[in-house]
Amino acid sequence: MRVMFAVFPGPSHVPPVVPLAWALRAAGHEVVLVSHPGTAGRIEGTGLAPVALGEPEDLAASVRGCAADPRMARIVDAFGLDPADPAGRSWIGTYLLSAFRHYYLTDQAAGPRAMTRRLTAFARQWCPDLVLWDPLFFPAPLAARACGAAHARVLWGLDHLAWARERLRAGTAGTAGTAGADGTADPMAELMAPVLDEAGIDFAEDLLAGQWTIDPMPARMRLPVDLPYLTMRRIPFAPARVLPEWLSGPPERPRICLTLGHGEGRPDTQGARLVRAVVDAVTGLDVELVATLTSGQAAVAGPLPDNVRTVDYVSLDQLLPSCAAVVHHGGGGTFAAAVAHRVPQLIAPPEVGDYAAIARYVAGRGAGAVLDGATATAADIREQLTGVLHGDRYRAGVTDLYTELLAAPAPGDLVPVLERLTRLHRERPAARKEG
Template identity: 40%
Template structure:
């Protein structure tokens, strides 16, 4: 069977799909992974065949407040409610994910065109696509392949759609099919290839979901549960990491993707460094120069690295401080490490934080107004209170309850045969 995996140009979206790609490849299937040229090196470094899609010919038009307000009005969440908070935390990213594949003013869209052309030429039997790469559904459609989404976090995309459908079907709502903001946003992506917006294109035939059942997705979708197997890149193990730490080791990681979002020093780094400077711990900080302020002093008990695979560091750690991304979250969870999430307004940290604290596996602090005293106090709790170890074991049990990537390969084989449109 030929399987094409299409991902948006972010490592946080690529890495969760790699263990599944390995499993499919090891079962004898022909697997290719398609994304922007910038990810080709990382795909091939993982031992997979890459399909470089180039880069978009021009940036998408800026997302306006009017466009976001149109979504907000259509969703109609009560101000201050849990759903309203979640929407505000994810709205810009979700709309931007769809807008990334809009054609430019001259009607060109290199990424979308190249992906569809690659599928048309190679004729895969199954296309597995990142929901932030909606043109993957088009690639499946044009060659008659089965179409599957591959999640890398909670199904915010499905959650928004279900809410909009509820509102469209509610006679008391002002939202209608004609004023559906999601359909309007995706119309240029689908319409470029001759397709109208539809639920089938939006969701594919089924969804591969690597999140524990304690983080449920919207109801009514075909889901294939899969264990999240952490992959965080590959590198030689440094000698110092081969030796057991002489005192509690703490990892500080704010994510690779975040470096492209934040412009300038990160106050969370400053607060963390000030906090650990007087503590009897060893800190491994995967932080680059751009995240440091000019006057930040690096404590003697901190090892600084631009990048170290978290899967190498986590087995030796007693705690981790991070931004709340699910790749980092599950890398720690796989080794039963208590966690501190310093969450931001944007991104998936709101969901990961709620799950973390509900299971008692860690603590959460807001990034705004963060102080060294707060970080120090909460880190001391993580390292000394047994309840956090029990919570970390509970998250680990949640994580490992689902079948591994190799175990779902026969399921994907059957579903691909069921849904593909050609012999």
């Protein structure tokens, strides 16, 4: 069969789908990864076939536009989110909904509306049997509907938008223009109507939630959403690089990794403060700190002691096997790599997103600790590192998380399941012999 992955153009959105895409290729299926032009180079580095459609995207401008749009504020209010949780409201209402606004409510001829047209045209020409889409790439289910393909989401984090959508549906109707139990209409369906009308498609929940969802996060972390999920083991992926010579043998002393992830490549106040605190914590300790910092982060970190090595990039799959601990921001990819290599995690999460939830999960399972990036001192961090280096702190929890990871189906295990679900949900007869 032919499988089209539709990837949102963010730097951390490609790696979660690569192992599944390669599992499908290894099983003999045809696979392409479709995204905006700015993501094509990152896809090329995976060895998979990229298809670049539409225009380069300014994601920061989309977020700013969403924050100032009263239509988005109406949706956030309808979700019934906790007013006492401004960070959660900001994450869902600004960052996640910015993609919804971007593709459904911006109608420049060469802009987001054009992506829906171009993706639909490509899907009709290429004829995928299955479309697997990033939960923020909203044109994908429309293209799948237009060509009769089965379609499902592939998550990269917790399913916050589906959780909020379910809260909205509890008080409103599921189709545009129809009043719900509280007398209000469905604001998301109403705003989708012009694009759906142009495409000749009726509203349905699968346009927001997929016909099913592939979830690479631990099942115990899953939000209470009544949708069909397939659990998939998250396999860490990073672009291949030549192994640095300094990693070709065992470290001479305990090695600590410090990373702020793909999305933290700017020297913001919290990131700069955390870097300095970690550097001060290891000063005088018989350890080696490997800090994956951009030039901007290295500059604001200030003078570094001899036991600190800075690199702009190194694959965590290459680095973490030699590490006794990792200090990071709580990103899903870093979390998965640390679990896969059984490394204790000290996490200083930003306020929004999945970061704090991942940090709490790691700490709750006894595999690490949560640091407050705004207040943690060098002494606090040194105490945590000393406990890791000179005792069994977190060892049982690390093993528990690793065992949980291995219990989840690997991407290759999902291939026959996807073949069956595709046959069940595809809306047209197969035009080719199955691959």
